[in-house]
Amino acid sequence: MEQKGVITDRGVLPRHFEHVVGNRGRHESVWDLKQHLYSERKIEMTPSVKADYGYANCRLESEERLLTAVYMAAFFREGFDEMELHAHCLQGHTLEYVEQFENLTKERTKLKRLMKNSHSA
Template sequence: MVKPYLSEHDLTVPIKSLPETKRIVCLFYITILSDHIPGIDQQNWIDFGFCSCKFGSDHLGEIEERRLADLYKELIIQEDCKVDEFHDAYLSGTILDLLRKYCSSNNCNWLSENKIEVRGHNQPNKSVYDLKQYALSESARLVPSVNVDYGFINCRTESEKRQLKHTYRKLIKTPRFDPRDLHYACIAGKTFDYVRSILPNEGLKANLFKNPYPLKEID
């Protein structure tokens, strides 16, 4: 399925012998060409921007994620984007530039209007997207940045941790929720205020949302 998009050299070697990052891209191509989207517990869900899509009104919450997948499909199939070109963009963190270069103006506008963020390989990542992955997935692990930034470190029992995760899941599924707004509230030390503004009737414990922010400037 991915062979038409491989270079002449890469066609002569087993995919498993390619560099890890290129294997990741090949797997992503197969996912998109199979009319699927990355699973929420996969790193590709974060790296290729699906984490920044709003939770949709459909029962799976995937409307925007499907739209983003269609853009990738347009890039790959209609514009015949080869694995090497996509891989270069993945390494340099310029996949959004690649999409804007080749996709239709309407789709480019959609990317901007919906503030889609595509990280790329080993690029800086807002911990709010790891939080979103953890809250919505049954299998994603709690990474250290989420543990500290979003208050899980304050939980004294597993019950409190489950309740906090449930609160974030409910928050994320709310139409008014914007991950970027939560991110900015987090680094300002105002996570509780933001969550309360979206879920005013939820029984929230302010102490669970405390984090080290805002960080003090060092003279």
């Protein structure tokens, strides 16, 4: 696993590694979101990602690009945690979590509409 970059030379596993591989093929939609964001060939988005993270609310391609840019930026911020994002998503508070890492004042109204999901009040 060290040769493949899964374990560092200090023997440290990536954050949430055991959680992800220990779920026997089942995982939270945040991992599909991350895979979509990081994929060079932009793999097809799963229905759960579309529903949970606001892509189903997009009417325009520019709205999809906005969501992608916001999520990408947040994923790279220090302190960002995929499982925390997912927990906030399940509470209908995706925007509130992402705002901790990104200044979204300019696009907040639009993002509030886009990031609304079935878990939102």
